Amino acid sequence: MLEEFKKTLQESPIVKKGEYSYFVHPVSDGIPEMKPEILREIVEVIKNNSDLDIDKIVCIEAMGIHLATALSLETNIPFVVIRKREYGLPGEVPVFQKTGYSEQNLYINQVNKGEKILLIDDVVSTGGTYIAVIKALKNMGVEIKDAIAVIEKGEGKRIVEDETGCSLTTIIKMDVINNEVVIESTIID
Numbered sequence: 001m002l003e004e005f006k007k008t009l010q011e012s013p014i015v016k017k018g019e020y021s022y023f024v025h026p027v028s029d030g031i032p033e034m035k036p037e038i039l040r041e042i043v044e045v046i047k048n049n050s051d052l053d054i055d056k057i058v059c060i061e062a063m064g065i066h067l068a069t070a071l072s073l074e075t076n077i078p079f080v081v082i083r084k085r086e087y088g089l090p091g092e093v094p095v096f097q098k099t100g101y102s103e104q105n106l107y108i109n110q111v112n113k114g115e116k117i118l119l120i121d122d123v124v125s126t127g128g129t130y131i132a133v134i135k136a137l138k139n140m141g142v143e144i145k146d147a148i149a150v151i152e153k154g155e156g157k158r159i160v161e162d163e164t165g166c167s168l169t170t171i172i173k174m175d176v177i178n179n180e181v182v183i184e185s186t187i188i189d
């Protein structure tokens, strides 16, 4: 279980974004090509480790979308996308997202007070994205039953949990050391 995911992650090219060492992997970038078995394994692990008594899956553009799609097809639970585009629809909530290499606004639409959700994204690294999104969803009165970041890079999980009080499930913990991906643990170890 997770063998192909671990192997491909270890083979990730590393590119520099300023000082930031950015790994490139199908789960987090859509390149190199995604092997369907990696997605299947991720969905299986999420199903086994989540409360699926929820109203919807909520993912973050762009690289949460294929994960939410795969999970939705497998569970029959609908999903919505927190977009990078502003729509100006009634109730839209803007969220300022700052990562290790970028900053921009995200926009939450069609997630309602009192709804139970599973939040999913591909990576947690500095924690900037999850902290901003979780705080906004909590302020909106949304019940986050599970928050999942498939790949945990560095200390992102702890940072998010300390800052939001919301527990974050991650499937693979890794870091980039001396220009290479080092896998530290997986959820099934």
Ligand SMILES: O=P(O)(O)OC[C@H]1O[C@H](OP(=O)(O)OP(=O)(O)O)[C@H](O)[C@@H]1O
Pocket: 028, 060, 061, 062, 063, 064, 098, 099, 100, 102, 121, 122, 123, 124, 125, 126, 127, 128, 129, 130, 156
């Ligand atoms: O923990 P953080 O440091 O905040 O990093 C995590 C975020 O970075 C990536 O998003 P990015 O903004 O690169 O967008 P993408 O999904 O469109 O690639 C990733 O999808 C997370 O949303």
Ligand SMILES: Nc1nc2[nH]cnc2c(=O)[nH]1
Pocket: 021, 022, 023, 024, 025, 028, 029, 099, 100, 123, 124, 125, 126, 153
């Ligand atoms: N693909 C990818 N996404 C990220 N999101 C935050 N950090 C990273 C990274 O190093 N690689």
